[in-house]
Amino acid sequence: MxxxxxxxxxxxxxxxxxxxxxxxxxxxxxxxxxxxxxxxxxxxxxxxxxxxxxxxxxxxxxxxxxxxxxxxxxxxxxxxxxxxxxxxxxxxxxxxxxxxxxxxxxxxxxxxxxxxxxxxxxxxxxxxxxxxxxxxxxxSLSEKTQYIEVFPKSILNRVTSPDIGKSWSMNPYQGCEHGCTYCYARNSHEYWGYSAGSDFERKILVKKTAPYLLEKAFQKASWQPEPIMLSGNTDCYQPIEKERKITREILKVFEKYRHPVGIITKNALIQRDIDILKRLNERNLIHVSISITTLDEKIRRVMEPRTATVKRRLQTIELLAQNGIPVNVMFAPVIPGLTSHEAMAIAEASSKAGAIAMNYTMVRLNGRIAIIFMDWVKKNFPDRYEKIKHGIEEAHGGNLNDSQFGRRMKGEGKFTEQVQQSIALAKKKFFADKTYPEYNCDDFLRIPKGQFSLGL
Ligand code: SF4
Structure with missing residues (x-):
């Protein structure tokens, strides 16, 4: 043979x-x-x-x-x-x-x-x-992206992780065209019958009934208002949102019911909804986190290929802040040996733009993400491969993956301590005099069953 x-x-x-x-x-x-x-x-x-x-x-x-x-x-x-x-x-x-x-x-x-x-x-x-x-x-991948409509029975997911506290999350889409190499949400695509690799980026499941399902949940007599995160496993402002406007319709439901909502995004499209965000903010119903993982545009372009540029993200913080909306900058995930030295610079740039808080998570590579991410490092930063690998392993008890509450998000070990120290310093220098407002859970409006406002 x-x-x-x-x-x-x-x-x-x-x-x-x-x-x-x-x-x-x-x-x-x-x-x-x-x-x-x-x-x-x-x-x-x-x-x-x-x-x-x-x-x-x-x-x-x-x-x-x-x-x-x-x-x-x-x-x-x-x-x-x-x-x-x-x-x-x-x-x-x-x-x-x-x-x-x-x-x-x-x-x-x-x-x-x-x-x-x-x-x-x-x-x-x-x-x-x-x-x-x-x-x-x-x-090119973008022309190949498929949008597949799905019709789940409910839209809210209970979050009980000790890392995050008790809350809710909802995903108007599954999969994310932004395609961040490290994205922990990739594994979730397997439960929908798709791969965590390129399927996650180009087979996007669209839940057009999400606003209706949210309103249905709010109409239950037993509903207790608690902050709901947009999103858990996707970015609610990924490119298709420009056309489908599902997130915008969801925000209208939050506004109608005076319900608290948090948004985390890497896309400047959130600027489109500034009108609703402003009204939500009048009642302390909105928190926004903009993720900035690096200020190095060359790294951003290959690591988070279809997200907003660093410049656009800083402009987005600026616009939100000018409109009084509280913005937290998420230095997340921190990649040891690649972006871990950037805490101070990111804090400075985002606080200048108007952010009033900063948080971080350490990268962890659970399930298929370890293969995808380390393959990406090998191709894009071969000279830093060992350093990055050892840095991640050190942060997670010798493994690339980590499921242990507490450590899985924040990391441990000497390297992590250095990162934590630089973040603590950055926070002290740029955010010490700023206070992040609490969500308002007291203004929730109970509207009788059956009074839906959305034409679907
Ligand atoms: S923007 Fe968020 S959800 Fe989308 S690929 Fe990147 S990390 Fe994942």
């Missing part, structure tokens, strides 16, 4: 139980230190807790890999090659189907992790993208 041609695509089936690895069969391994490798395997897990990896290319010698080094195993099920021998053969392959497959794969330019609930997955490689570019194909 000949080795696989460069540029080929290997179709794999996720293997849950590694005891089922068959000798001399081909597998794709996702490994801790070597990334993705495609090899024939000899299964020595039972006896030695290791695998023997063999290449069909005799130039490469077999070698052993401990199971501790292995993250995922996929059994190779087929190979698609684009090394087409001549035009006649291309026709035989069914031209149309081939073009369709190219189209599907072209969209997968980011690492698209496997959805645990699906069996088969396509993986793509950079050389395929180069092939497309050379042939004048467009590989």
């Amino acid at each position: 000949l080795p696989v041609q460069p540029g080929s695509y290997i179709i794999g089936e996720f293997l849950e139980d590694w005891n089922n690895i068959k000798n001399n069969q081909c597998y794709i391994l996702l490994t801790l230190n070597d990334g993705i490798v495609y090899k024939r395997l000899e299964n020595e897990i039972n006896r030695q807790q290791r695998l023997l990896l063999k290449s069909d290319n005799t130039e490469y010698k077999p070698y052993y890999l401990s199971v501790d080094e292995v993250i995922e195993v996929w059994q190779a099920k087929g190979i698609v090659s684009f090394d087409v021998p001549h035009e006649r053969a291309l026709n035989d392959l069914n031209n149309q189907r081939l073009m369709q497959m190219m189209d599907e794969m072209r969209a997968e330019i980011k690492v698209n992790t496997h959805n645990r609930f699906e069996k088969l997955e396509y993986r793509t490689e950079e050389d395929f993208l180069q092939h497309l570019h050379l042939n004048g194909e467009d590989t």
